[in-house]
Amino acid sequence: MKSLGSIRRSFAPWADPTAKPYISFQNVTKRFGDFTAVDNLSLNIYQREFFALLGASGCGKSTLLRMLAGFEDPTSGDIILDGQSIKGIPPYRRPVNMMFQSYALFPHMSVEKNIAFGLKQDGMPKTEIAERVAQMLKLVKLEKFAARKPHQLSGGQRQRVALARSIAKRPKVLLLDEPLGALDKKLREETQFELMDLQQDLGLTFVVVTHDQEEAMTMADRIAVMSAGKVIQVATPAEIYEAPNSRFVADFIGDVNIFEGKVKAATGTTLEVAAKSGFTVDVATPETQPVGADAAIAVRPEKLRVSSQAPANTTVNAVEGEIWDIAYLGDMTVFHVRLSDGKVVKASMLNAAREMDDPLAYEQKVWVSFAANAGVVLKG
Ligand code: ATP
Numbered sequence: 001m002k003s004l005g006s007i008r009r010s011f012a013p014w015a016d017p018t019a020k021p022y023i024s025f026q027n028v029t030k031r032f033g034d035f036t037a038v039d040n041l042s043l044n045i046y047q048r049e050f051f052a053l054l055g056a057s058g059c060g061k062s063t064l065l066r067m068l069a070g071f072e073d074p075t076s077g078d079i080i081l082d083g084q085s086i087k088g089i090p091p092y093r094r095p096v097n098m099m100f101q102s103y104a105l106f107p108h109m110s111v112e113k114n115i116a117f118g119l120k121q122d123g124m125p126k127t128e129i130a131e132r133v134a135q136m137l138k139l140v141k142l143e144k145f146a147a148r149k150p151h152q153l154s155g156g157q158r159q160r161v162a163l164a165r166s167i168a169k170r171p172k173v174l175l176l177d178e179p180l181g182a183l184d185k186k187l188r189e190e191t192q193f194e195l196m197d198l199q200q201d202l203g204l205t206f207v208v209v210t211h212d213q214e215e216a217m218t219m220a221d222r223i224a225v226m227s228a229g230k231v232i233q234v235a236t237p238a239e240i241y242e243a244p245n246s247r248f249v250a251d252f253i254g255d256v257n258i259f260e261g262k263v264k265a266a267t268g269t270t271l272e273v274a275a276k277s278g279f280t281v282d283v284a285t286p287e288t289q290p291v292g293a294d295a296a297i298a299v300r301p302e303k304l305r306v307s308s309q310a311p312a313n314t315t316v317n318a319v320e321g322e323i324w325d326i327a328y329l330g331d332m333t334v335f336h337v338r339l340s341d342g343k344v345v346k347a348s349m350l351n352a353a354r355e356m357d358d359p360l361a362y363e364q365k366v367w368v369s370f371a372a373n374a375g376v377v378l379k380g
Pocket of ligand 1: 056057063
């Protein structure tokens with residue numbers, strides 16, 4: 001059997017120019033009165049993709065999902081599903097099902113009846129319903145809980161019932177609005193992997209809305225980072241993290257240090273920037289920018305090295321500072337280092353050994369350094 005990882009690694013229809021998108025938002029705008037919730041947005045999602053819409057509260061992600069489900073109509077633009085416009089098609093006639101933030105299970109019905117509800121409404125024959133419900137219970141590992149009522153279940157189990165109910169009708173697309181919002185951290189993490197397995201096993205297309213970046217990074221094939229009704233970047237989790245296309249995305253996903261400065265030189269392989277913090281930053285990049293132009297370089301905390309000894313080369317990507325704060329997090333330690341201009345940078349180091357060879361203390365003078373391929377030039 002192939003592992004989920006190996007299947008996922010080879011899955012990249014968005015990189016294939018001949019692949020046809022399954023869902024296509026085409027210049028979609030949604031206005032509520034004079035407020036624009038979704039702003040001329042275009043986006044393609046492919047069959048079997050696990051796609052995440054990520055953004056702060058109010059950025060328009062739920063509105064986008066609701067338009068796909070048919071609960072809202074776009075003010076302008078079109079939504080294409082499997083080659084056809086779904087404009088005007090009512091929610092119940094779309095091959096799309098939505099799992100809501102609150103699971104909305106029927107409290108007086110057993111687990112089994114909750115899962116069977118939609119099938120019954122569709123007039124599916126009884127024997128087929130029983131078969132399908134049994135299959136769903138097995139899938140979400142709740143066979144033993146079939147006769148229980150929702151209040152006799154844990155939050156995680158209730159979440160799985162809701163999931164079983166929303167996929168019982170075999171929708172081609174499942175929309176999930178903050179599906180794990182009600183679960184505690186540990187259960188959330190477990191359920192993320194269950195969701196990924198389920199999506200893979202059933203070959204469905206999942207579109208999930210979340211404001212939790214870790215969740216999106218874990219589960220999704222691709223992430224769309226949204227702000228104020230627009231998509232700022234669509235890319236794989238690794239690309240979003242390692243090559244954010246803007247200051248907004250770099251800041252939004254994970255921790256980041258941004259060094260501002262002016263371009264000193266651009267060779268076509270390296271961009272050299274005189275950082276305001278009083279040192280030279282070298283970034284390995286084919287991008288060129290005019291000498292003297294403003295530049296901003298992002299470097300993730302885990303790519304910074306903090307040491308009491310000066311690095312071999314102190315002329316570039318190395319700056320002196322003072323330990324300002326130390327946060328011991330168990331698996332790693334985060335150092336806040338104050339540079340001479342007052343800027344505080346964050347550096348995280350794994351605690352791989354039980355004892356550090358070179359323990360660092362508050363107020364100690366240190367060197368912060370990083371490699372030329374650690375930095376990313378930010379645009380916009
Ligand atoms: P959250 O994570 O808080 O759910 P979101 O990104 O999903 O946020 P949306 O629910 O899509 O945000 O809302 C986007 C914007 O549109 C918000 O400012 C919201 O107040 C507004 N909005 C949504 N629905 C309506 C409505 N029916 N009438 C007026 N304004 C609305």
